[in-house]
Amino acid sequence: MKQVATIKEVRAEIAELKAQGKRIAFVPTMGALHEGHLSLIRLAKQKADEVVVSIYVNPEQFGPNEDFEDYPRQMEDDLKACKAEGVSLVFTPNDEIMYGSGTKYFSIDIEHMNEHMDGGSRPGFFEGIALVVNKFFNIIKPDVAIFGQKDIQQFQILKQMVHEFNHDIEMTAAPIARANDGLALSSRNAYLSDQEREIAPGLYRALKYVERQIRDGVMEPKLLLGHQQDELEAKGFKNDYLNVFSMKTMKPVKKLEAGSTYILAGAVYLGKTRLIDNIILDL
Template identity: 70%
Template sequence: MEIAKSIQEIRAQVAALKAEGKRVAFVPTMGALHEGHLSLIKMAHKHADAIVVSIYVNPEQFGPNEDFSTYPRTTESDLALCEKEDVAVVFLPDTETMYGSGKKFFSIEIEELNTYLDGGSRPGYFQGIALVVNKLFNIVQPDVAVFGQKDYQQFRIIEQMVIEFNHDIELLMAPIGRAEDGLALSSRNVYLSEQERVVAPSLYRALSYVEQQIKNGVFQPHLLLKHQQDELEAKGFKNDYLSVYSLDTLAPVQELEKGQRYVLAGAAYLGKTRLIDNLIFEI
């Protein structure tokens, strides 16, 4: 496994892989790798001959009061996991490499797709993600890139960015990796106390219950969603959002229609840990 820290290095290594006729898949991460990340790498292996993983905690997607300084950084164990998963190259840039130190004259703006869900709660969050992913795509120039469904809004925004910016990259969405009790795997789960970890799967159970009721014929789920939010708050959660959204526009949907696909998504704080989860379904 090769490690690249500069743009010149990663470009040379990817070019060498492509010169050998290999199809290159890219899995961008912020490190603190867990089984959810490894499932993305495993999917990438099914669609490509060589895998590139980036590890970079992107400051542009953290708000002023968020956990950039305390975000878990486990580079040594991350590299060991990548080697075990037969990753060809790990791109390990620093912020000087990604953004330079001079004045910036350009930014990325997003309309509509970041109005609700995490975009509504975390101003600037998806602009920061779009900026760094756009940079990474231009630097690595993979044939395919893999993202997880847990961050569905992120996937949808990147999908639109690929279309509008004409990136010649195939996007794949991997299913949500879950613990045995249903909790969506996340690097931030390490923040959960032992007691909070027991309660944390309640968000997934709330989503699953609402999904089942919708499939049983509840096509106006507003009261159902409100009841589940009340149940979560009684268990110690501080709700951010819990609703049904258009899979395409990410706008909230009040009345559901047969034959349509939706994303049922929720976010809530449990102690200091922000949990997100979603289910994609068709009626």
């Protein structure tokens, strides 16, 4: 496994792999790799000959009051994990390499798809992600890119960017990896106290409960969702959102229809830690 930090080096490595006719899968990460990331890497290996992982905590996707400074960084462990999974190339740029020091004149604007869910709660979040992923796509030029379903709005927005910007990249979402008690794996779970960690799976249980009710025929889940939010608050969560969204537009949907695809998604706080989770509903 090779590790490179500069764009010139990563391009040279990619060019060599492409000259050998290798199909390349790309897994962008912010490091602090857990079993969820490793499942993305394993899926990447099924999809291509060589796996390229980026490890970069992108400042552009953090708001001024968010956890950019505290975000867990553990490069040595991450590199070991990548090596153990058979990753070919790890790209570990710094801010200077990704953004340079000159004036920025360009930004990527997103409409509608980022109005609700995490986009609604985190202004500029998805523009920051689109900016860095568009850069990574142009630097690495992968054949396929793997993202986690846990960040479903990110995946749908980036898939739309690939479509509108004509990136020649197959976009693949990997299923959510969970702890035994159902908690969706996340680098931010490291922030949780023992007590918070015990409460945390309650979000997924609430989603599963609502899912069952919808599958049993509740097509206007507003009251149901409101009740689950109350239950979550009673358990010690602070609610951000818990709702059903259109898979296509990322907008909340009041009345569900058979034959459509929805995302049942929630975001909560436990102390200062923000947790998200979702279930895709193919009705």
